Amino acid sequence: MTQKLEKKYDVIIIGSGAGGGVVADILSQKGLKCLILESGAYRKAEHFNQKEKDMSAIYYNRGAVFSKNMHIALAATNAVGGSTSVYTGVSFRPPKDVLESWKTEHGLSFLSDDFVNDTLDYFDKDLSIHELPESAINQNNTYFKQAAEKLGMKVKKLKLNIDNCSGQGFCNLGCTINAKRGTLVVQLPRAIKNGAELVHHANADKIAENTVYFTVRKAKEGVFENSLESGSYVAHAHTIVLAAGVLHTPAILLRSAKLLTLKNPNIGRYLTIHPAFNLHAVNKDKISNYKGFPKAYYIDQFSDKEGYYLETSFYYPGITAKNIPCWGEQHAALMAQYDHMMSIIILSHDKALANNRITINKKGQPVIEYTVSAETKTSLVKAIRKAAEIFLEAGCIAFRVPASRQIIGLTERDRLKDLIHEKYLDFAQTPLSTAHPQGGCRMGISDKNSVVDDNGKFWGSKSIYIADASLFPTSVKVNPYETVMLLATHVANQILK
Amino acid sequence: MNEKIISIAQTFISKTPEKEAYLKNFFHLLHGFDQDSQKKLLLLIKVLNVFSNLRYFKPINRISEIKRNKLLHAIYNAPISKLRGGVNGLRSLCLLAFYSMDENRASIGYKV
Numbered sequence: 001m002t003q004k005l006e007k008k009y010d011v012i013i014i015g016s017g018a019g020g021g022v023v024a025d026i027l028s029q030k031g032l033k034c035l036i037l038e039s040g041a042y043r044k045a046e047h048f049n050q051k052e053k054d055m056s057a058i059y060y061n062r063g064a065v066f067s068k069n070m071h072i073a074l075a076a077t078n079a080v081g082g083s084t085s086v087y088t089g090v091s092f093r094p095p096k097d098v099l100e101s102w103k104t105e106h107g108l109s110f111l112s113d114d115f116v117n118d119t120l121d122y123f124d125k126d127l128s129i130h131e132l133p134e135s136a137i138n139q140n141n142t143y144f145k146q147a148a149e150k151l152g153m154k155v156k157k158l159k160l161n162i163d164n165c166s167g168q169g170f171c172n173l174g175c176t177i178n179a180k181r182g183t184l185v186v187q188l189p190r191a192i193k194n195g196a197e198l199v200h201h202a203n204a205d206k207i208a209e210n211t212v213y214f215t216v217r218k219a220k221e222g223v224f225e226n227s228l229e230s231g232s233y234v235a236h237a238h239t240i241v242l243a244a245g246v247l248h249t250p251a252i253l254l255r256s257a258k259l260l261t262l263k264n265p266n267i268g269r270y271l272t273i274h275p276a277f278n279l280h281a282v283n284k285d286k287i288s289n290y291k292g293f294p295k296a297y298y299i300d301q302f303s304d305k306e307g308y309y310l311e312t313s314f315y316y317p318g319i320t321a322k323n324i325p326c327w328g329e330q331h332a333a334l335m336a337q338y339d340h341m342m343s344i345i346i347l348s349h350d351k352a353l354a355n356n357r358i359t360i361n362k363k364g365q366p367v368i369e370y371t372v373s374a375e376t377k378t379s380l381v382k383a384i385r386k387a388a389e390i391f392l393e394a395g396c397i398a399f400r401v402p403a404s405r406q407i408i409g410l411t412e413r414d415r416l417k418d419l420i421h422e423k424y425l426d427f428a429q430t431p432l433s434t435a436h437p438q439g440g441c442r443m444g445i446s447d448k449n450s451v452v453d454d455n456g457k458f459w460g461s462k463s464i465y466i467a468d469a470s471l472f473p474t475s476v477k478v479n480p481y482e483t484v485m486l487l488a489t490h491v492a493n494q495i496l497k
Numbered sequence: 498m499n500e501k502i503i504s505i506a507q508t509f510i511s512k513t514p515e516k517e518a519y520l521k522n523f524f525h526l527l528h529g530f531d532q533d534s535q536k537k538l539l540l541l542i543k544v545l546n547v548f549s550n551l552r553y554f555k556p557i558n559r560i561s562e563i564k565r566n567k568l569l570h571a572i573y574n575a576p577i578s579k580l581r582g583g584v585n586g587l588r589s590l591c592l593l594a595f596y597s598m599d600e601n602r603a604s605i606g607y608k609v
């Protein structure tokens with residue numbers, strides 16, 4: 001039986017990640033009574049143990065939600081704090097050209113320089129966004145920089161949102177000392193202090209105007225007592241904010257089609273994923289890359305013409321093993337040299353296309369329909385070759401990467417073009433990974449080509465807003481969390497009006 | 498089923514894992530997937546076994562390492578994209594289950 005929550009809320013926020021956490025923070029600071037419904041568990045620093053067999057439970061499907069064609073493995077978090085509880089904290093402001101196109105082509109005129117700069121300056125302080133000091137830069141990053149510069153590339157320093165990081169290495173399994181600044185650590189505790197109520201293990205099933213239907217599961221983990229027993233509930237509020245992320249916000253809307261008498265054909269569409277490959281190579285030197293902060297540098301000089309970024313990275317043993325696209329003796333020999341491994345992530349910019357979308361299956365669960373374009377494929381192969389050049393220049397002696405059929409080493413240096421080739425790239429065998437999905441409920445100024453208006457309000461609705469990465473009209477081309485927080489700030493400001 | 502999983506994992510990892518602990522971790526990770534993915538992965542193991550029986554007249558855990566490797570490669574290169582993807586999915590799970598065990602992390606030089 002569905003129980004009705006008698007308490008009246010000003011706002012119910014669905015999802016506690018980068019978008020939901022920011023909205024909860026802003027609205028509760030202004031005295032609005034907020035209820036945050038989060039379907040994941042509430043884990044804090046003391047629950048993280050840097051072990052992937054335990055911590056992969058933070059993710060949906062252990063970190064790999066596959067697209068229907070199995071070409072994409074999407075990493076998204078199911079936990080209080082959303083993906084900010086496992087993100088690496090790489091902090092990019094949205095590029096000027098992207099903001100310009102969002103203003104001119106999608107009508108988002110609120111993105112004035114003043115609004116953007118003031119908001120992001122605030123996050124710089126609130127989240128301690130800064131460049132790493134030289135003393136904190138580990139070997140992988142140092143080798144990457146030296147090699148890329150020798151090859152004539154321009155290497156830039158990343159900004160990160162960490163505070164007192166002890167360099168444990170694996171940010172993506174949750175930080176055991178709260179060094180990483182995200183909604184789990186910063187915005188949500190503040191919102192709770194200001195009166196917001198958080199219910200974890202609480203899955204929003206459907207919504208209607210001013211109404212959320214949700215199910216609370218029994219909490220297996222988590223420090224906090226849940227304020228609600230397990231069961232089915234309905235709650236009402238003046239405003240409903242959907243911030244369940246790119247995978248789930250469109251799914252909730254599609255599940256609610258009847259209740260909302262939905263006609264908008266754009267829901268779930270124009271999905272972009274910032275397609276990525278994580279590449280690993282064995283260096284002649286021993287490299288303690290699993291210690292220190294994994295990311296310090298990036299290269300964006302190929303962004304405009306060839307459509308990709310390169311960033312340093314590093315991953316724990318199981319994921320590294322999965323990323324090396326072979327098996328048997330060859331694979332074991334590479335893995336045996338884990339303590340000699342360098343790592344680079346390549347990220348390609350994909351276009352927002354209507355056919356790439358989130359839809360739902362018969363059970364109402366999200367399904368990713370995404371076809372990698374020929375343009376993206378070409379860009380990915382170019383990026384892999386570029387990373388290979390850096391590996392070899394940095395002294396790597398062996399690696400196996402997607403789009404190639406063999407181990408590559410120093411003697412293959414002049415043959416990278418032949419050995420790393422589009423004809424060898426099969427996304428079924430080597431699926432792309434994505435941790436940066438965007439779009440699906442794009443913001444705009446006409447219901448003909450968007451899902452919400454430029455205030456974040458769902459077209460045709462009185463009470464429903466969206467405030468997460470699904471708002472992006474196109475790919476922001478860089479790691480997206482700052483842009484999510486920027487748009488969520490705008491939506492919160494509109495709700496306050 | 499357990500014998501089949503171990504034999505396939507052995508081919509992917511190129512090592513003989515400690516059986517009981519490995520299976521425990523394999524199923525622990527598998528149960529973290531949604532029902533659909535769990536079903537598909539277990540079904541794939543059955544399909545691989547059928548292929549083994551058809552090709553070598555023996556279940557997949559009773560053929561030689563060389564034959565198992567050949568069979569897995571043949572399916573990994575099959576014209577059906579879902580089969581290629583399935584083998585990769587199974588490969589990923591087998592590797593993840595092995596390298597996420599404390600003793601195996603330590604053996605490749607990862608120090609906590």
Ligand SMILES: Cc1cc2nc3c(=O)[nH]c(=O)nc-3n(C[C@H](O)[C@H](O)[C@H](O)COP(=O)(O)OP(=O)(O)OC[C@H]3O[C@@H](n4cnc5c(N)ncnc54)[C@H](O)[C@@H]3O)c2cc1C
Binds near residue numbers: 039082436478482
């Ligand atoms: C491993 C990893 C590393 C990353 N690193 C970086 C980085 O370094 N820099 C960067 O800029 N970005 C990074 N990102 C991306 C960034 O974290 C996301 O872009 C951002 O968190 C998206 O915000 P969101 O609010 O849209 O979704 P999320 O932060 O994912 O939050 C959505 C929340 O909604 C909850 N939810 C879903 N469905 C329901 C429901 N039905 N009911 C209730 N709750 C629900 C989910 O459990 C989740 O907590 C990373 C992501 C991952 C996964």
